[in-house]
Amino acid sequence: MFNLINTVKEKNPLVAHYTNNVTINDCANITLAIGASPLMSFSYEEVDDIVSAASSVVINIGTMNSEYIELFIKAGKSANKYNKPVILDPVGVFATKARMELTNRLLNEVKFDVVKGNISEIKFIGGFNVKGKGVDSFDDGSDATDIVKRVAQKLESIVVATGKVDIITDGKSTYKVNNGTQKLKGITGTGCMTASLIGSFMACTENKLQAATMGTLAMSLCGELSDKEDMSLGSFKVKLMDNIYTLDVGTLNKHAKVNFIS
Amino acid sequence: MFNLINTVKEKNPLVAHYTNNVTINDCANITLAIGASPLMSFSYEEVDDIVSAASSVVINIGTMNSEYIELFIKAGKSANKYNKPVILDPVGVFATKARMELTNRLLNEVKFDVVKGNISEIKFIGGFNVKGKGVDSFDDGSDATDIVKRVAQKLESIVVATGKVDIITDGKSTYKVNNGTQKLKGITGTGCMTASLIGSFMACTENKLQAATMGTLAMSLCGELSDKEDMSLGSFKVKLMDNIYTLDVGTLNKHAKVNFIS
Amino acid sequence: MFNLINTVKEKNPLVAHYTNNVTINDCANITLAIGASPLMSFSYEEVDDIVSAASSVVINIGTMNSEYIELFIKAGKSANKYNKPVILDPVGVFATKARMELTNRLLNEVKFDVVKGNISEIKFIGGFNVKGKGVDSFDDGSDATDIVKRVAQKLESIVVATGKVDIITDGKSTYKVNNGTQKLKGITGTGCMTASLIGSFMACTENKLQAATMGTLAMSLCGELSDKEDMSLGSFKVKLMDNIYTLDVGTLNKHAKVNFIS
Numbered sequence: 001m002f003n004l005i006n007t008v009k010e011k012n013p014l015v016a017h018y019t020n021n022v023t024i025n026d027c028a029n030i031t032l033a034i035g036a037s038p039l040m041s042f043s044y045e046e047v048d049d050i051v052s053a054a055s056s057v058v059i060n061i062g063t064m065n066s067e068y069i070e071l072f073i074k075a076g077k078s079a080n081k082y083n084k085p086v087i088l089d090p091v092g093v094f095a096t097k098a099r100m101e102l103t104n105r106l107l108n109e110v111k112f113d114v115v116k117g118n119i120s121e122i123k124f125i126g127g128f129n130v131k132g133k134g135v136d137s138f139d140d141g142s143d144a145t146d147i148v149k150r151v152a153q154k155l156e157s158i159v160v161a162t163g164k165v166d167i168i169t170d171g172k173s174t175y176k177v178n179n180g181t182q183k184l185k186g187i188t189g190t191g192c193m194t195a196s197l198i199g200s201f202m203a204c205t206e207n208k209l210q211a212a213t214m215g216t217l218a219m220s221l222c223g224e225l226s227d228k229e230d231m232s233l234g235s236f237k238v239k240l241m242d243n244i245y246t247l248d249v250g251t252l253n254k255h256a257k258v259n260f261i262s
Numbered sequence: 263m264f265n266l267i268n269t270v271k272e273k274n275p276l277v278a279h280y281t282n283n284v285t286i287n288d289c290a291n292i293t294l295a296i297g298a299s300p301l302m303s304f305s306y307e308e309v310d311d312i313v314s315a316a317s318s319v320v321i322n323i324g325t326m327n328s329e330y331i332e333l334f335i336k337a338g339k340s341a342n343k344y345n346k347p348v349i350l351d352p353v354g355v356f357a358t359k360a361r362m363e364l365t366n367r368l369l370n371e372v373k374f375d376v377v378k379g380n381i382s383e384i385k386f387i388g389g390f391n392v393k394g395k396g397v398d399s400f401d402d403g404s405d406a407t408d409i410v411k412r413v414a415q416k417l418e419s420i421v422v423a424t425g426k427v428d429i430i431t432d433g434k435s436t437y438k439v440n441n442g443t444q445k446l447k448g449i450t451g452t453g454c455m456t457a458s459l460i461g462s463f464m465a466c467t468e469n470k471l472q473a474a475t476m477g478t479l480a481m482s483l484c485g486e487l488s489d490k491e492d493m494s495l496g497s498f499k500v501k502l503m504d505n506i507y508t509l510d511v512g513t514l515n516k517h518a519k520v521n522f523i524s
Numbered sequence: 525m526f527n528l529i530n531t532v533k534e535k536n537p538l539v540a541h542y543t544n545n546v547t548i549n550d551c552a553n554i555t556l557a558i559g560a561s562p563l564m565s566f567s568y569e570e571v572d573d574i575v576s577a578a579s580s581v582v583i584n585i586g587t588m589n590s591e592y593i594e595l596f597i598k599a600g601k602s603a604n605k606y607n608k609p610v611i612l613d614p615v616g617v618f619a620t621k622a623r624m625e626l627t628n629r630l631l632n633e634v635k636f637d638v639v640k641g642n643i644s645e646i647k648f649i650g651g652f653n654v655k656g657k658g659v660d661s662f663d664d665g666s667d668a669t670d671i672v673k674r675v676a677q678k679l680e681s682i683v684v685a686t687g688k689v690d691i692i693t694d695g696k697s698t699y700k701v702n703n704g705t706q707k708l709k710g711i712t713g714t715g716c717m718t719a720s721l722i723g724s725f726m727a728c729t730e731n732k733l734q735a736a737t738m739g740t741l742a743m744s745l746c747g748e749l750s751d752k753e754d755m756s757l758g759s760f761k762v763k764l765m766d767n768i769y770t771l772d773v774g775t776l777n778k779h780a781k782v783n784f785i786s
Contacts, residue, residue, distance in 0.1 A: 014658045022286050022302050024546050028712035033757050038712065039619070039658035040546050043589035046620035053619070053658070065305035067329075067591075095301070095315070096308035136299055186507070188290035188300065233295050234503030241758030245710070284548050284564050327567035329591075357563070357577070358570035396538045396563035396577070448769070450552035450562065495557050496765030 001210045002252040004201055005218075009035035013055030013203030015196060016041065018075045020062030020091065023189030027058075030193040033245040034218065036200035044071055051078040055085075055203030058195050059110075062091035064102055072102070076110030085202035085211075087114040089195040094124040107155065113202065114212050115151075116160035116195050119144055123161075126151035136185065145174060145261075158212050160198065162191060166220055168213045175213040178257035180220040181227040187237045194219040197244075213258065218247055221256055263472045264514040266463055267480075271297035275317030275465030277458060278303065280337045282324030282353065285451030289320075292455040295507040296480065298462035306333055313340040317347075317465030320457050321372075324353035324397070326364055334364070338372030347464035347473075349376040351457040354397030356386040369417065375464065376474050377413075378422035378457050381406055385423075388413035398447065401425040407436060407523075420474050422460065424453060428482055430475045437475040440519035442482040443489040449499045456481040459506075475520065480509055483518055525734045526776040528725055529742075533559035537579030537727030539720060540565065542599045544586030544615065547713030551582075554717040557769040558742065560724035568595055575602040579609075579727030582719050583634075586615035588626050596626070600634030609726035609735075611638040613719040618648040619658060631679065637726065638736050639675075640684035640719050643668055647685075650675035660709065669698060669785075682736050684722065686715060690744055692737045699737040702781035704744040705751040711761045718743040721768075737782065742771055745780055 015031050017024070017040045024040055031038035041050050051057055057079040059072050079086035088110075090103040103125065106112075115125065118136070126147060145167055152159040152171035161167045166177035184190045198215030205211050222243035226236055277293050279286070279302045286302055293300035303312050313319055319341040321334050341348035350372075352365040365387065368374075377387065380399030388409060407429055414421040414433035423429045428439035446452040460477030467473050484505035488498055539555050541548070541564045548564055555562035565574050575581055581603040583596050603610035612634075614627040627649065630636075639649065642660070650671060669691055676683040676695035685691045690701035708714045722739030729735050746767035750760055 016658075020302075021283050021304070021545050022290050025287060025549060025712065028546050029757070029761075032710050032712060037658045037660055039616070040544075040587060041589075042545070042587050043620075043622055045590060045622035049620035049622070063302060063304050065303075066307060092301070096305075096311035098305055098307035098311070186294050188287065188294060232504035233291070233507040234500040237291075237503075238500055238758040238762055241761075242756030245757040282564075283545050283566070284552050287549060325564060325566050327565075328569060354563070358567075358573035360567055360569035360573070396540075396561045398561055448556050450549065450556060494766030495553070495769040496762040499553075499765075500762055 001214060002249050002256070004204055004210065004214050005247060005249060005252065007204040008200050011204050012037055013200060014039055014053060015199040016050050016054035016057045017060070017196065018072055019058060019060035019192065022062055023192040026189040027192050027196045029241060030244055031196045031200055033241055034197055034200045038196070042068070042071065044074060047074050047078050051075060051084060052082050056199040057084050057086040058089065058199040059086065059106065060089040060091060060192055060195060061099060061102055062192060064099060069102055072106060073109055076106055080111050085113045085208065086110065087116060087195050087199050087202065088112045089116050089192060090121050090125060091191070093117070093121050112157045113208055114158045114160060114198055115155055116198060118191060119161045119163040122148055122151055122159060126154060145176070149174065158208055160212050160216055162194060162216065166216045168209065168216055170209050173209060174261045175209065176259045176261070177213065177217050177220050179217065179224045179255070181223045183227045183233065183236050184219070184223040186233050190219060190223065217256055217258060218244060222247060225255065263476060264511050264518070266466050266472065266476050267509060267511060267514065269466040270462050273466055274299055275462060276301055276315060277461040278312050278316035278319045279458065280334055281320060281322035281454065284324060285454040288451040289454050289458040291503060292506055293458045293462055295503055296459055296462045300458070304330070304333065306336060309336050309340050313337060313346060314344050318461040319346050319348040320351065320461040321348065321368065322351040322353060322454055322457060323361060323364055324454060326361060331364055334368060335371055338368055342373050347375045347470065348372065349378060349457050349461050349464065350374045351454060352377065352379050352383050352387060353453070355379070355383050357397055374419045375470055376420045376422060376460055377417055378460060380453060381423045381425040384410055384413055384421055388416060399425065411436065420470055422474050422478055424456060424478065428478045430471065430478055432471050435471060436523045437471065438521045438523070439475065439479050439482050441479065441486045441517070443485045445489045445495065445498050446481070446485040448495050452481060452485065479518055479520060480506060484509060487517065525738060526773045526780070528728050528734065528738050529771060529773060529776065531728040532724050535728055536561055537724060538563055538577060539723040540574050540578035540581045541720065542596055543582060543584035543716065546586055547716040550713040551716050551720045553765060554768055555720045555724055557765055558721055558724045562720070566592070566595065568598060571598050571602050575599060575608060576606050580723040581608055581610040582613065582723040583610065583630065584613040584615060584716055584719060585623060585626055586716060588623060593626055596630060597633055600630055604635050609637045609732065610634065611640060611719050611723050611726065612636045613640050613716060614645050614649060615715070616658065617641070617645050636681045637732055638682045638684060638722055639679055640722060642715060643685045643687040646672055646675055646683060650678060669700070673698065682732055684736050684740055686718060686740065690740045692733065692740055694733050697733060698785045699733065700783045700785070701737065701741050701744050703741065703748045703779070705747045707751045707757065707760050708743070708747040710757050714743060714747065741780055741782060742768060746771060749779065
């Protein structure tokens with residue numbers, strides 16, 4: 001599975017993003033750093049041109065508003081039409097009614113290959129009671145594997161729930177990523193960037209569960225490797241991008257802590 | 263007052279932002295770095311959900327356009343309705359008629375707790391002749407304390423005027439911050455980020471004048487500490503975020519140059 | 525020509541941007557770093573106020589959508605009306621029909637002083653067959669000087685085509701910049717930032733070909749100087765901004781590789 005890091009660089013897939021205004025620059029840069037090509041659009045007119053040319057599509061509702069609802073729906077449907085892997089990042093779905101309704105519409109009208117959120121977002125989508133502040137997760141650290149599997153079964157898609165342990169499951173098989181650092185919550189956009197990384201890997205293998213795991217692992221592992229004792233947040237973000245760019249099979253073999261539960 | 267830096271980290275307040283597209287990422291990151299939680303929105307639909315959950319609200323007109331005018335008004339009124347501290351950053355109010363009209367509407371329809379601008383913006387709002395280039399301040403270095411106090415009396419709110427010396431006043435009592443560096447004008451968004459910091463502190467004390475001072479001081483002091491002889495602008499911005507994250511009572515006691523004039 | 529780096533810092537020209545949401549922060553920061561003042565706007569209402577006050581205008585279609593089409597047209601026409609230098613960056617013009625149509629309208633309704641793109645974008649505008657992925661260039665390394673000159677003649681404007689060698693021509697005289705590094709394609713926005721730099725220099729000389737060359741050279745040279753053996757992408761971007769800020773006549777004299785072909 002780790003060899004997919006080379007496939008991304010060989011294939012240089014085009015990852016189309018319909019995303020938010022807060023972290024859009026970071027998403028573009030991390031897509032480049034992992035070896036793929038980003039394309040960001042807010043245009044109804046070019047959905048067909050872009051999605052048909054793309055290798056995968058990422059939809060992120062972080063700064064959704066009414067004028068983008070139909071755009072996101074159209075982009076998702078277009079991804080389905082052209083048979084492109086499509087990833088949903090339902091940022092802060094638990095925070096407002098508007099986000100909940102948009103997420104419901106997206107889940108009903110688009111067939112997503114991967115739904116990625118923090119553990120609060122995933123639990124909320126599964127119909128569980130959740131606590132969260134703003135768009136941030138409340139992670140009590142308890143094992144949520146069974147809950148996440150049930151959400152995956154309900155959605156009939158791969159679900160990625162990030163947290164102290166990242167859970168990636170299709171409802172049957174599950175990968176758990178034990179890498180990470182609290183500092184990843186100290187900068188904005190690490191969740192959004194994880195979706196970009198998943199999109200980058202999705203174009204490189206038929207094994208979508210492994211692709212989703214690799215994207216999640218890349219972020220958690222590079223975060224961990226970037227977090228030194230004396231590393232403050234500005235430098236941490238720079239180092240994170242550095243480590244994504246230099247991530248290779250050797251580093252993955254040496255440091256990745258991934259369990260597979262079939 | 264310096265102990266408020268600990269209160270922010272304990273309370274982790276949610277700071278809602280209705281802000282511009284240029285510096286939105288920096289505002290989110292500095293809010294995280296000081297120990298609060300940012301939430302950025304451009305959605306009419308979720309104003310009530312967001313403002314009612316927020317600890318404070320920041321409104322920044324930096325890339326205002328006609329479609330956001332009603333959004334900003336709605337967010338400000340909602341902050342008043344839910345009794346949440348609300349901060350206005352009238353970026354470049356002197357630069358265009360559209361910004362002037364929006365600022366007038368905001369000041370008339372919303373009761374702001376803090377109006378923060380560079381000295382040119384504050385003078386303009388107070389009805390004085392000002393010079394400025396684009397959205398940047400013209401600061402001739404003369405003592406503007408009396409002028410800023412009169413603006414605060416007129417607006418019946420705390421006014422923060424940033425410049426060589428930062429002036430924070432409610433029209434009666436005044437704090438003056440003598441920390442800072444010219445390099446803060448060399449990167450975009452330090453003014454916007456100051457409003458985010460003020461928003462972070464506003465949720466942590468009843469003493470709004472001190473909260474506004476702490477937010478202003480955090481930026482000016484961390485800027486000063488980040489400006490070493492051989493520090494160029496890219497590295498300066500990284501270091502600034504580093505210093506905001508590590509700012510503590512000890513550093514404030516050692517380096518803060520604040521005068522209080524009752 | 526290299527002395528223009530000093531003129532920018534003396535004049536501190538105001539560079540108005542009508543640009544995309546992905547790289548808008550980087551464009552503002554690089555404009556500051558070179559010594560000019562950025563102003564970013566998305567507002568129809570303030571076009572006249574802004575363009576009349578600006579020293580130059582940059583129009584970048586990177587995240588164009590239907591609501592911004594008339595804004596870009598209006599900004600371009602206003603630049604012509606007030607006789608301000610205006611630069612077009614037709615990001616990804618070859619990627620979608622919507623971008624092609626907008627670019628056609630802009631080129632027909634506005635008289636641009638400079639059209640800047642990667643070599644694929646410039647060839648496409650000239651009516652040549654091009655390959656590109658997303659908004660990125662396919663550069664086969666062959667000498668495109670004649671092609672770019674023909675595009676400049678057709679457009680009756682200066683054309684800047686960035687690539688392994690950057691070509692800057694008014695259709696008669698040509699500058700070629702042989703500085704650069706592949707890493708500039710590894711971060712998003714280096715093309716957009718080049719347009720900001722060109723805008724900064726355009727306000728400082730009647731010799732528009734030299735201004736366009738200086739903006740292009742600043743990016744390619746500072747990129748080259750920032751690319752050390754062990755420099756990863758996050759650090760590279762920080763160093764790039766550092767080098768733009770410290771760029772001076774001495775560095776230009778020592779490292780610039782520019783040919784002039786009259």
